[in-house]
Amino acid sequence: MAEGVAGSVRPGGRTARTREAVMGALVEELSEHGYSGTSMERIATRAGVAKTTLYRRWGGVDQIVVELFTDATATAIPVPDTGSFEGDLRELTRSAVGLLLDPLARAIFDIVVGEAVHNPVARTALTQFFDRRVRGGAIVVERAVQRGEVPADTDPAEVIRQAGAPYFARIYVTGDPISLQDADRAASVTALAAREGLFPLQATSPAG
Amino acid sequence: MAEGVAGSVRPGGRTARTREAVMGALVEELSEHGYSGTSMERIATRAGVAKTTLYRRWGGVDQIVVELFTDATATAIPVPDTGSFEGDLRELTRSAVGLLLDPLARAIFDIVVGEAVHNPVARTALTQFFDRRVRGGAIVVERAVQRGEVPADTDPAEVIRQAGAPYFARIYVTGDPISLQDADRAASVTALAAREGLFPLQATSPAG
DNA sequence: TCACAAACGCAACTGGAGTTCTATTAATGG
DNA sequence: CCATTAATAGAACTCCAGTTGCGTTTGTGA
Structure with missing residues (x-):
């Protein structure tokens, strides 16, 4: 490559x-x-x-x-398959937080995020990166739907975005430190909300 | 002023x-x-x-x-009191999203967030801003505890951070658009998770 | 192998952000 | 009101990121 x-x-x-x-x-x-x-x-x-x-x-x-x-970030990330929805989600959030805890990866990420605010090139790169991550993570949600763990009309992309939001917001917005605990909690919260049907398709992401 | x-x-x-x-x-x-x-x-x-x-x-x-x-951002924000925990949370997230939908406020916010990534002065200003917002929002959680809507050992600050994470992450990380729907969903998800006791005190935020 | 042009190297140049120095203005305490 | 000095104005300067022009190297297709 x-x-x-x-x-x-x-x-x-x-x-x-x-x-x-x-x-x-x-x-x-x-x-x-x-x-x-x-x-x-x-x-x-x-x-x-x-x-x-x-x-x-x-x-x-x-x-x-x-x-x-x-x-x-060009290489495809492996989609976890632990057998349970929450287990898969936890794998996803943990791998993301793990990456953000690596100094060099974090440094590069910081720059891109900081640039993306006012630089279209960085914005595109970052958005595309997350599109791939979200698409990969969506598989986990789709399997959960098939297993009957979450409602059939669940929006996979929104679930993954919700799972990622907490630690990214901590780092780049509020400025709080992160740890693997944040990953676990994000997974728990998201799994619970998804099971309860709080991520219905329709209204959001009109172009599926 | x-x-x-x-x-x-x-x-x-x-x-x-x-x-x-x-x-x-x-x-x-x-x-x-x-x-x-x-x-x-x-x-x-x-x-x-x-x-x-x-x-x-x-x-x-x-x-x-x-x-x-x-x-x-020096002026104190009013703490909502709708009578229900989820109602209060929704007021909070809606006012935040409302602010982010205002072009000038958004422009200033963008700059500060973009700078905060590598500029300590901006970082401090932004973190202090959220400290105030979180402290204000925490009151809503404390009232919910007193009403018995959420467990007694709930960490108010973490609840508020969770409520704010989704739309901020959309804007500054994944690059997705936001709307008041995101505010409502963030409130619903957070309220549900808090009721289920997913934000216990201890381990997080050692200095209260 | 050879011609062509893409990609690179080099040196000189330009422009503007940021600095320095000195003179001037005006807020403050008495 | 007056003396003091914090704060500002203004011009000239430095310095370096970014540009330009042109000559050189080298990958590519025939």
Whole structure:
């Protein structure tokens, strides 16, 4: 994976090497100096690449981070199958919180979320990421419907969004710390609400 | 309100006028050019104030926005009292969503949230804002406890955080649109979970 | 193998954010 | 009212992110 450049006319060889060097340098810079201390010139120097190349291909640090994020999250996530709805949900929320507890993953995520507020490129990358996560998680809900654990008219996407909301809101909005406890509670609360039929289809997400 | 400057030695008269002019200019600039198009020089010119004054007193656009945010959210919010726990919760979530649906309030909020990811000043302002909101909302939970609607060992702060999470996560993380429906569902889900005792005190929020 | 152009390197340039210094204004206490 | 000095104004400056132009390298298709 990660060979070549998607929308590029000449994605092989040198271009790919440049890309790898830049992404590597970016990760190192982010780890050592944080986001505010990571400039295009530093990345260029560290990667052994001309500054103009960075500006031409990406345009800014943000864009490079977004591409790094898109790369890192391109792999499909496994859908849990513990046998129970709440068990599956707990697996999902725990894996999400686990990812957010990893420093580097968290750092990249932070940047993308911070950018997404006013940067359409970051917004798109982030939304697409969650679309994939939600689609994957929806399978868990659909199985729960088939097992009769939740009502048939349950909206799978809304259930998954509800399950993810608490710890993301803690991190990015209220500024509270998170732990695996938050994952477990989010799963419990969501499972309960879903069983009680609080996520009916209709009115929400008109384009299924 | 908003007369003078808090930590200032000479807060009256000119200083206060400058402040007002700057805040007014900031709001106009944000409305017309958005965040990325709002520079210190533009604000200075529009406010009829020297650029140096802005840099001395604030240091950057972000800081001015944070002060604007802190000002605007300084007023205490009324605590609803509809007679039922779920009714009170719904009032709370609806007023929050209502605020987020107002363009200017939303714009300011966006900036602060986006900044808070990597800017301690914004982080503090945002966290303090939610501390107040949560403290206010907690009263609703405490009354529910007294009425016997929810278990006695319910953690009020966690209940309020849970109620707010869904729409904030939609806006700032997944990037989905919000409506008053999201407010109602958040209230329903949270009320149900609280009644079932899913927010026990202990383990969370060690410093009450 | 060869021609073409995509992608890159390099150096000079530009523009504006942020700083510094000094002079001026006006809020405050007595 | 007056002296003091906090706060502001203004011009000139520095510095670096981002741009431009052009020459060089190298991937790609024939």
